[in-house]
Amino acid sequence: xxxxxYFLPVSKDVPADAAIVSHQLxxxxxxxxxxxxxxxxxxxxxxxxxxxxxxVVREEMDRxxxxxxxxxxxxxxxxxxxxxxxxxxGKEMLRITDRHDRDMLFGPTNEELITDVFRxxxxxxxxxxxxxxxxxxxxxxxIRPRFxxxxxxxxxxxxxxxFDLTEEDGRASYNRMFCAYLNTFDxxxxxxxxxxxxxxxxxxDLSHEFIILAETGESAVFCDKDxxxxxxxxxxxxxxxxxxxxxxxxxxxxxxxxxxxDETEFAKIPQERQxxxxxxxxxxxxxxGTKYSEPMNATVQTAEGGxxxxxxxxxxxxxxxxxxxxxxxxxxxxxxxxxxxxxPFEVGLISMRPKDETVSKVADEAYETLKAAxxxxxxxxxxxxxxxxxxxxxxxxxPWQIIIGPRGIENGVVELKNRKxxxxxxxxxxxxxxxxxxx
RNA sequence: CGGAGCGUGGCGCAGCCUGGUAGCGCACCUGGUUUGGGACCAGGGGGUCAGAGGUUCGAAUCCUCUCGCUCCGACCA
Numbered sequence: 015x016x017x018x019x020y021f022l023p024v025s026k027d028v029p030a031d032a033a034i035v036s037h038q039l040x041x042x043x044x045x046x047x048x049x050x051x052x053x054x055x056x057x058x059x060x061x062x063x064x065x066x067x068x069x070v071v072r073e074e075m076d077r078x079x080x081x082x083x084x085x086x087x088x089x090x091x092x093x094x095x096x097x098x099x100x101x102x103x104g105k106e107m108l109r110i111t112d113r114h115d116r117d118m119l120f121g122p123t124n125e126e127l128i129t130d131v132f133r134x135x136x137x138x139x140x141x142x143x144x145x146x147x148x149x150x151x152x153x154x155x156x157i158r159p160r161f162x163x164x165x166x167x168x169x170x171x172x173x174x175x176x177f178d179l180t181e182e183d184g185r186a187s188y189n190r191m192f193c194a195y196l197n198t199f200d201x202x203x204x205x206x207x208x209x210x211x212x213x214x215x216x217x218x219d220l221s222h223e224f225i226i227l228a229e230t231g232e233s234a235v236f237c238d239k240d241x242x243x244x245x246x247x248x249x250x251x252x253x254x255x256x257x258x259x260x261x262x263x264x265x266x267x268x269x270x271x272x273x274x275x276d277e278t279e280f281a282k283i284p285q286e287r288q289x290x291x292x293x294x295x296x297x298x299x300x301x302x303g304t305k306y307s308e309p310m311n312a313t314v315q316t317a318e319g320g321x322x323x324x325x326x327x328x329x330x331x332x333x334x335x336x337x338x339x340x341x342x343x344x345x346x347x348x349x350x351x352x353x354x355x356x357x358p359f360e361v362g363l364i365s366m367r368p369k370d371e372t373v374s375k376v377a378d379e380a381y382e383t384l385k386a387a388x389x390x391x392x393x394x395x396x397x398x399x400x401x402x403x404x405x406x407x408x409x410x411x412x413p414w415q416i417i418i419g420p421r422g423i424e425n426g427v428v429e430l431k432n433r434k435x436x437x438x439x440x441x442x443x444x445x446x447x448x449x450x451x452x453x
Numbered sequence: 454c455g456g457a458g459c460g461u462g463g464c465g466c467a468g469c470c471u472g473g474u475a476g477c478g479c480a481c482c483u484g485g486u487u488u489g490g491g492a493c494c495a496g497g498g499g500g501u502c503a504g505a506g507g508u509u510c511g512a513a514u515c516c517u518c519u520c521g522c523u524c525c526g527a528c529c530a
Contacts, residue, residue, distance in 0.1 A: 025480080
């Protein structure tokens, strides 16, 4: 993408309304624009990141055997009346009425809809296990939205739903999601800690929150330091195998959020391993058995000819929240430092003298070479001073910068800068391509 | 919903107390000089001062109401 043709409204000034660094940076880099309390327009740069995160989440869900679909944002009230949650959900549910005076709502989550889909089409235990997911906008009329996209009212969430014949199978599905989540967050450059969680209004008895540590996190969290060093299960994990060992490896450690915290248990950890910090919840998984299948009559026939309510779980990842969460974890005094996996562009190409024919020709060629190598490239060929170009590129945090100017051209090299380490090297373009590919 | 604060060009702010032709920095436009870490000079465009009532000869400024936003608390991906 040529910067002169792109839409990238960056700002030097820190917006007064933004209280935390990720929100400030998102506004300064022109990723989002606020429309109202907790409601945001995603501008091109922010939209790119959102889509990249969504894609990583999608790939890991697919790898774990989940199947993608798409459910609507606006739902009819009937299904919610059936499950009983139309009353239970309270004011957080945005209720609306259509022209025929029908009760509708903007979906805060999708258990009812998916259960309805399931009961309509699935009748036999032979179709199980089944895991269906989608990534869709949700609306929760929060009492107090805050911190930009971290607690918006409208937010993008990936939610998956598992269906199994028995509770034991259901727990196996839960374990698959547990491992898939660890891999997902790992790919996003995050250390996410699974923590025993309260099940809240969704219900059920088995639930974990996935928390990333950040000073600006909304909840106090406590865990064993050793947990932070556990590697993710890995992309070669066999999801058809028994994953209870992988899960147990991580659930034996002490890790709890504020509301589940047990000071006595925590004190049993050696002092130097006690981590007391703040965290951001980026994922939440539940196994809730027949909480919805029973009232909504979602049953399957068993091999014996009987009929039982299906065992369900639900698994959410806050995709739009992750944008803020990742920035909280990945920034420095100069701006954002994107992990390569989700950077809006992988390479920022800077032409130092766009008005100089030689420089411009070499830079244009480099642009084509980089694109051909498969990179997303933001090509700054604007006629601005070097300082503002460097600063802008640092601010938006692309992992690699390739700088092309008269000095390098004389020696047949480009300057490659790693945004995270700040390391600069003068190498031939081909070598730079290799280095970027290597990460 | 309880508590605190803020609404003045796109962004950051001053002006309000003590009423009298709306100002500064950034950004933007034009011309020129510049060009390896946010340049300089000259000229220029853009604001129903959140909205509605009221007081007054006169309101960004004083009074009343409404709306919006932010922060702290209880709730949550």
